Structure formats: structure tokens, C-alpha cells
Amino acid sequence: MKTQPFNTTYATVAEFIEARQSELGKTDHEVALALGDDFDKVIMLIKRGAMKVPLNLIVELAGVLDVDAADLLKMVLAEYDAALLATIERVLGPVTMSPAEIKLLQAVRKAAMGRDPIPLPLDGESVLMLVMA
Numbered sequence: 414m415k416t417q418p419f420n421t422t423y424a425t426v427a428e429f430i431e432a433r434q435s436e437l438g439k440t441d442h443e444v445a446l447a448l449g450d451d452f453d454k455v456i457m458l459i460k461r462g463a464m465k466v467p468l469n470l471i472v473e474l475a476g477v478l479d480v481d482a483a484d485l486l487k488m489v490l491a492e493y494d495a496a497l498l499a500t501i502e503r504v505l506g507p508v509t510m511s512p513a514e515i516k517l518l519q520a521v522r523k524a525a526m527g528r529d530p531i532p533l534p535l536d537g538e539s540v541l542m543l544v545m546a
Contacts, residue, residue, distance in 0.1 A: 425462065425492065426459070426465070426466055426485075426488055426489055426492050427459055427460050427461070427462050429488065430444075430456075430459065430460060430466075430474075430478065431460055433478045433479075433480065434478070437478065437479065439477070439478075441453060441456045441457060441460070443477075444456050444474075444477050444478070447473060447476065447477035448470055448473050448474060448477065449473070452470075455467070455470075465489070465492060465493060466485075466489045468486075468489065468493075471485055471486045471489060481509065483509040483510070484509050487509055
């Protein structure tokens with residue numbers, strides 16, 4: 414979806430949205446239209462800090478802001494409930510991956526053809542290769 418590096422220097426999601434809109438030269442109305450009909454008030458409330466980003470709008474909002482949806486989801490979840498985000502990452506691993514990590518994982522899954530790859534460690538920790546058993 415997107416290539417813009419995610420900047421985590423903003424204290425709130427609202428500040429991030431405001432800054433990203435400014436970088437892209439997009440108005441609140443343009444962002445609202447990209448989300449669907451009648452979202453002008455929602456954008457205004459989010460940017461004022463009076464409303465959190467609805468989770469069902471993450472993908473669309475990431476698209477209009479030209480940022481990675483997983484990165485935006487992570488930022489929004491951290492604002493909703495940091496303990497929940499920490500638990501998700503403890504259980505599932507990191508919420509975000511780099512484009513190179515995604516490409517590598519997709520290649521491994523394709524090569525595995527439904528089998529579970531077995532990592533062969535190089536030094537007890539580093540993986541040298543994956544064997545598709």
C-alpha cells in the first residue's frame with residue numbers, strides 16, 4: 414500500500430494526522446471524502462482529540478495519508494490501550510514488518526507450499542536457512 418516511512422515523533426495520533434495532511438497538502442474535507450460520505454465531523458473531532466480514530470477506518474485513513482496501515486494501527490492501538498498493544502505484540506510478535514521482511518516471509522510461505530519450515534540455527538540463535546520438511 415504505502416512507502417512513506419512512519420514517523421513516531423508525534424505525541425498523539427491527532428498530531429500525526431495534522432502533520433501528515435500538511436505534508437501532503439490535503440484538507441480535512443479531502444481526507445473525509447476518501448473515508449466515505451459525511452466524515453468531515455469525524456476528522457474534525459479526531460484532530461481536536463475529542464474522538465479516537467475508529468479502528469474500522471485504519472486502512473482507508475492510512476491510504477489517504479499514504480502511510481503503512483500496520484504502522485498507523487500500532488500508533489492508534491497505543492493510544493487506545495498501550496497494555497493491549499503490548500499483549501498483542503507479546504503473543505503475536507511485532508505488529509509491523511519492513512517491506513523486506515514481508516517479502517521474505519511471503520517467499521518462505523510460497524516455497525513451503527503449506528508445510529511448516531524448520532529453521533536451522535547458525536550460532537544457536539541466528540537462522541542460516543529454512544528447510545521445508
